[in-house]
Amino acid sequence: MLRVGLCVLVLALGACNKSDAGANHELAQTMLRERGAPDFADASTDAFAAIRHEPSGMVCVLPPNGAFAFDVFPANAQNAGAQCSSTQDGVAVGWVAVRFSTPTTLDAVFSASVAQLAAGLEPEAWPGQVSAADLQSPQGLVHYRIQRLQAPVGGEMQFLRVAVAERDGWYLQQIVSAPIASAQEAETAAGEIWRQGLARFSAPNVSDAAAAG
Structure with missing residues (x-):
């Protein structure tokens, strides 16, 4: 039910995440024009280039290098939504x-997400240290669930992490995979990114606030 493709648009990025607001905005706006994806808007700052899925509040930060992809669910999809990956x-x-x-619940969506992530694998609990960011209290009124696993993928052990939060009927998911050798670093970074993502997800939607005013 939650399976989506994350390889719709892949860009080689080498010019984002600079401390240059103009360049960051230009990069995001150019990407949005070329892709033509509805419901996304420029959310760049001086520190990074980013796009925001306006209906949900999900913010996708473009990596300083590597691959990036984003898209909205098809109009005929059973559920509304969007995705991005790097x-x-x-x-x-x-x-x-x-x-x-x-109608569903946070626990139901989380269980389905974990099951999908582990499908076809033989996962076990990851024994590493939970990120310091994840040990903090939930962000604002947004509650979440997190699972960390390790499993052989393609013959090599991988670190796998899924986190799910809910706000106003929207469910935000973070899915991370990394070589087991870099699992601790990936967990630490993922925890920090998750906290930042929650803060943006829980922030009032500018367009909604304007309409209410």
């Missing part, structure tokens, strides 16, 4: 925002 130094990070047509 790959850098062997670490893949995917973000998915979904609004389900049938």
Whole structure:
């Protein structure tokens, strides 16, 4: 039910995440024009280039190098949503925002996400140290669930992580995979990125606030 493709648009990026607001905005806006994906808008800052899925509040930060992909779900999809992903130094990070047509719960979505991530594998609990960022209290009013696993993928052990949060009927998912040798570094970075993603996800939507005003 939650399976989506994360390889719709792949760009080699070498000019983003610079401390140059103009360049960051230009990169994001050029990408949006060329891709023509609806529901996304420029969310860049002085520090990084980014795009925001306006209906859900999911913000996708472009990596300083590596591959980046994004898209919205097809108009005829059962559920509304969008996705983005990046790959850098062997670490893949995917973000998915979904609004389900049938009422569900955070625990149900989380269980389905973990099952999908582990499908066809023989996973076991990852024995490493949970990131310091994840040990903090939930961000604002947004609650979340996180699972960390390790499993052989293509003959090599991989670190796997899935995190899910809910706000106003939207479910935000973070999916991470990394070589087991870099698992601790990937977990630390993923925890920090997750906290940042939660803060942006829980922030009021500018367009919604303007409409309410």
